[in-house]
Amino acid sequence: MPDSPVRYVRVKTEGVPFAPAVRAYGNVGIIGVATPPANPPEDFLAPNVPTLFTDVNEARRIAAGPLGDAIATALVQEPGPSEVWGVRLAQANAYDDALAKMGTVNVQLVLFAGTALSVSTPTGGQPTPTPAIVKLAEHVVAPVADGMERIGVAMLAKGASDPAVVVGSLVSERMVYVAHKSNEDVAAAVAGTIAGHEPHVSLLLKKVKVSSDAFSAQELIKLNGSEAADTGGPAGKGVNWLVDPPLIPGAGVHLGEGYTGNPGGKKYIDIVRTVDDITFRLKARLIGTIGNLRISRSGLRGLVAEMETVLEPLRRAEVIEEYEIVVPILALLDKPQRTPLEDELVQDAQTERAAEAMVRVDYAGAIHRINITLKFD
Numbered sequence: 001m002p003d004s005p006v007r008y009v010r011v012k013t014e015g016v017p018f019a020p021a022v023r024a025y026g027n028v029g030i031i032g033v034a035t036p037p038a039n040p041p042e043d044f045l046a047p048n049v050p051t052l053f054t055d056v057n058e059a060r061r062i063a064a065g066p067l068g069d070a071i072a073t074a075l076v077q078e079p080g081p082s083e084v085w086g087v088r089l090a091q092a093n094a095y096d097d098a099l100a101k102m103g104t105v106n107v108q109l110v111l112f113a114g115t116a117l118s119v120s121t122p123t124g125g126q127p128t129p130t131p132a133i134v135k136l137a138e139h140v141v142a143p144v145a146d147g148m149e150r151i152g153v154a155m156l157a158k159g160a161s162d163p164a165v166v167v168g169s170l171v172s173e174r175m176v177y178v179a180h181k182s183n184e185d186v187a188a189a190v191a192g193t194i195a196g197h198e199p200h201v202s203l204l205l206k207k208v209k210v211s212s213d214a215f216s217a218q219e220l221i222k223l224n225g226s227e228a229a230d231t232g233g234p235a236g237k238g239v240n241w242l243v244d245p246p247l248i249p250g251a252g253v254h255l256g257e258g259y260t261g262n263p264g265g266k267k268y269i270d271i272v273r274t275v276d277d278i279t280f281r282l283k284a285r286l287i288g289t290i291g292n293l294r295i296s297r298s299g300l301r302g303l304v305a306e307m308e309t310v311l312e313p314l315r316r317a318e319v320i321e322e323y324e325i326v327v328p329i330l331a332l333l334d335k336p337q338r339t340p341l342e343d344e345l346v347q348d349a350q351t352e353r354a355a356e357a358m359v360r361v362d363y364a365g366a367i368h369r370i371n372i373t374l375k376f377d
Contacts, residue, residue, distance in 0.1 A: 021280070021284030023147060023280040023284075026108070026196060027084075028109045028111075028191050028192060029084075029085045029102045029110045030071055031067075031086075031113065032086070032115070033066050033092060034068060044064075045067070045088045048088070049087070050085050050086070050105045051087075052085055056072040060072055063086055066113040067113045070111070071084050073185050073192065074188045076209055077192030077193050077208070080192050080196045081196060084192075085102070085105045096135070099136075103148075107150060110151070111136070111191050115154070115187070116154075116156060117130050117170070118130055129168070137169050137170050140175065141174050146283050147283070151176060151269070153188075155180055161223050163177075171238065173260040174272060175262075176269055177239045178240045178255075179242070180210075181212050183211075186210055190255065193207070194273075199270060200273070202365065203268075204256075208254060211253065236259050239261075240258065240259050241256040241257070260272060278310070281310045282307060285309065286303070295329065300330040300355060303355070303357065304325050307325050311325075318364060323360060324359070329349045
């Protein structure tokens with residue numbers, strides 16, 4: 001075809017690579033005491049300096065003591081964390097500075113090395129939980145930067161089976177508590193196990209690489225509450241436990257449940273992690289629309305489309321069952337005739353340059369109990 005002397009419309013197609021926003025979900029931050037040996041190496045871990053660890057021997061060399069042991073325990077879990085960060089305490093009880101430093105690191109799970117939750121009651125005084133765990137619970141619910149939401153992990157004292165130890169501010173859906181009968185740092189092991197699984201995966205019966213003796217039936221009833229055969233879902237009192245179920249072939253310690261520390265709120269760990277993950281994806285996707293999309297029919301439909309690109313893949317992957325996106329101003333703009341009040345609402349949105357959007361998500365959690373009736377005729 002001969003060249004045309006005039007080209008009114010020219011289309012030049014170029015590929016635009018699309019990379020969906022992904023939030024790390026398996027980074028662990030551990031705070032603890034490190035004890036320098038008689039002749040410490042020159043690079044022995046300095047206090048309050050967040051340091052990334054990828055090697056078990058390196059952790060025990062430059063962070064010897066409870067901190068190095070906890071980091072090593074987290075690293076050996078299978079599947080394990082993507083990253084493990086360590087912060088050495090400047091003093092045994094200087095929690096605030098260490099937590100502030102850990103707050104600058106992109107981690108999703110935080111714990112204190114070698115620190116068990118217990119409650120002491122001095123004569124005539126009030127029950128006092130372990131101060132470090134109280135600080136941890138306050139840290140994980142404090143306001144954080146976008147994408148920096150996190151969960152705390154703490155173990156009970158060895159052999160303790162009373163969930164009443166979780167009191168006051170410790171009752172939090174952002175805390176995970178574990179009962180055990182182990183000499184190892186179970187909090188670090190459980191944090192590593194949680195970090196190794198995607199956010200929507202239930203932590204029920206996931207393997208934890210530590211050794212722990214079994215709880216008795218009465219102790220489990222105390223930890224979880226009694227469950228009759230025909231009652232609904234798991235009872236739960238906000239404390240998990242370690243177990244070696246005979247129905248799982250081979251020996252191994254597993255998480256007996258996947259509870260958060262608040263059985264009356266978001267009861268399971270995977271719910272909190274999934275909400276954090278979806279929240280991050282939406283924020284990361286929509287930040288590019290700020291300052292570009294207009295408060296018009298086409299602009300707000302573009303906003304809905306941006307959110308659908310985040311939620312639809314999650315629905316197809318069966319992470320969520322369904323979702324609904326509502327933009328009230330878009331509904332008003334689509335009306336053929338608006339009332340004076342509706343006109344005022346539209347004008348306010350355009351003047352203030354703010355459009356409210358609501359997203360409802362139906363999360364499809366994993367099965368935790370199955371009741372089977374065997375009938376012999």
